[in-house]
Amino acid sequence: MKKGFTLVELSIVLVIIGLLVGGILVGQSLINSAKTQAQIRQIQQFDIAVTQFKAKFKFLPGDSPKFPSDGDGNGAGIGFGDGNNLLQANRAGYSQQFCQTAVYIGECDEFWKQLGDTGMIKNTYTNDYTTGILPDIGAPRAIYKHTTVLPYYNPVISANKNYFILQGNTTNAGIANLTRGPALTSIEVVALDTKLDDGLAASGTVLGIAAPINDVSPVTQCLSAGVYDLNNKDQVCSPLFEMLAVGN
Numbered sequence: 001m002k003k004g005f006t007l008v009e010l011s012i013v014l015v016i017i018g019l020l021v022g023g024i025l026v027g028q029s030l031i032n033s034a035k036t037q038a039q040i041r042q043i044q045q046f047d048i049a050v051t052q053f054k055a056k057f058k059f060l061p062g063d064s065p066k067f068p069s070d071g072d073g074n075g076a077g078i079g080f081g082d083g084n085n086l087l088q089a090n091r092a093g094y095s096q097q098f099c100q101t102a103v104y105i106g107e108c109d110e111f112w113k114q115l116g117d118t119g120m121i122k123n124t125y126t127n128d129y130t131t132g133i134l135p136d137i138g139a140p141r142a143i144y145k146h147t148t149v150l151p152y153y154n155p156v157i158s159a160n161k162n163y164f165i166l167q168g169n170t171t172n173a174g175i176a177n178l179t180r181g182p183a184l185t186s187i188e189v190v191a192l193d194t195k196l197d198d199g200l201a202a203s204g205t206v207l208g209i210a211a212p213i214n215d216v217s218p219v220t221q222c223l224s225a226g227v228y229d230l231n232n233k234d235q236v237c238s239p240l241f242e243m244l245a246v247g248n
Helices: 007-057 107-117 186-196
Strands: 147-152 163-168 206-210 237-242
Touching (some): 007 147, 007 186, 107 147, 186 206
Antiparallel strands (some): 147 163
């Protein structure tokens, strides 16, 4: 007759299983923490580059009247920077003057090109977004590799501040009506916010917003009453990092 496991043997097995599970969870936590820190370093390096550009040329990249361009990279209009310290889609037909996920023309699409062309960052980028905003071609790929780092200005959020945004990579061509892929989860954004700022979605130098999936409001929100909704596991959240403020 076969003997079963004793209580001591079962206890040892349960302890081993617990240690294995605990080790996996700790390992995943370390990986997540390292990714958060790497993403912060990338944004800080970009912010330092913007600071150096402004110190040398007196204007923000894209906003400088010293760097004329064709406006959107495909000859569809002249878009000179106006030197008002705001990154805007300053081409005729876009009167809202935003530089956000819906429209990237004018000063917006010159931002990374001018930083690269002047040697402030090591890579160079095109200002032709007619095939979409392609990571590594039109803008830097974020550490969260399914997202892109882009300049962002929206007077609804702040009348006088520009930001970096992590947004999902575009999945269609064009400079407007862009469809974007998944962004970050609320947990990922709050980790970035807490590490670099105050952990609050609506205050400080790091903000959290619902990431547009297309040019209408997303189906689900990453905030609940202005607070990060940590129960929402969808990749529908985007962090905003204030320019000229997070590079130190």
